[in-house]
Amino acid sequence: TQLLEQSPQFLSIQEGENLTVYCNSSSVFSSLQWYRQEPGEGPVLLVTVVTGGEVKKLKRLTFQFGDARKDSSLHITAAQPGDTGLYLCAGGYQKVTFGIGTKLQVIP
Amino acid sequence: EADIYQTPRYLVIGTGKKITLECSQTMGHDKMYWYQQDPGMELHLIHYSYGVNSTEKGDLSSESTVSRIRTEHFPLTLESARPSHTSQYLCASSEGDRGYGYTFGSGTRLTVV
Numbered sequence: 001t002q003l004l005e006q007s008p009q010f011l012s013i014q015e016g017e018n019l020t021v022y023c024n025s026s027s028v029f030s031s032l033q034w035y036r037q038e039p040g041e042g043p044v045l046l047v048t049v050v051t052g053g054e055v056k057k058l059k060r061l062t063f064q065f066g067d068a069r070k071d072s073s074l075h076i077t078a079a080q081p082g083d084t085g086l087y088l089c090a091g092g093y094q095k096v097t098f099g100i101g102t103k104l105q106v107i108p
Numbered sequence: 109e110a111d112i113y114q115t116p117r118y119l120v121i122g123t124g125k126k127i128t129l130e131c132s133q134t135m136g137h138d139k140m141y142w143y144q145q146d147p148g149m150e151l152h153l154i155h156y157s158y159g160v161n162s163t164e165k166g167d168l169s170s171e172s173t174v175s176r177i178r179t180e181h182f183p184l185t186l187e188s189a190r191p192s193h194t195s196q197y198l199c200a201s202s203e204g205d206r207g208y209g210y211t212f213g214s215g216t217r218l219t220v221v
Contacts, residue, residue, distance in 0.1 A: 031208065033208075033209045033210075040214075040217070041214050041215065042114075042212030042213050042214050042215050043198075043210075044212070045209040045210065045211065048208050048209050088151075090151075096153070096210075097150075098143075098151040099150060100148065100149065100150045101150075
């Protein structure tokens, strides 16, 4: 089983601050996905990264896939209260594995 | 907008009752999945289907069953609910290779008393 470890598990920051959350594994993944989940809702796909070293931007969110395709990071610039939620990474081909997630709270 | 629908959103039932959680998608995806999610825990795959009349059990042992008679419909049934079945159940679908992400429904929050 391929395991994905996410850190930190909890993060509480002030509006306007920058932050980075991580997704790490000892296994190589063909692709990794990032999702955001709000309370009482299902996860919503934000991005898929496929190529080692790949960087994708989604407005204030920057996603990076490690060169060895074993890790990924999500950087948020100037966080806003609307960014509050659970950020999940997932990866795998035949069997998708999900991390436990980073619970982010952005305080106005 | 969500193209995958789960009903009911919330359900509280007594022990021993039979229940069916509904999941329908309008995207024509062949692959559909059921996940179980508990607070502070990762999503666990309990069932999946690669097409009509194809169903498989996932990694997490579950007493539930599923059926896939139509492409768009993937219901999950518990023959006799128990308090240990209390959880959030999420349905998802994907197009082609699983490596390119899922579309999830809003989930069913099940409480068995």
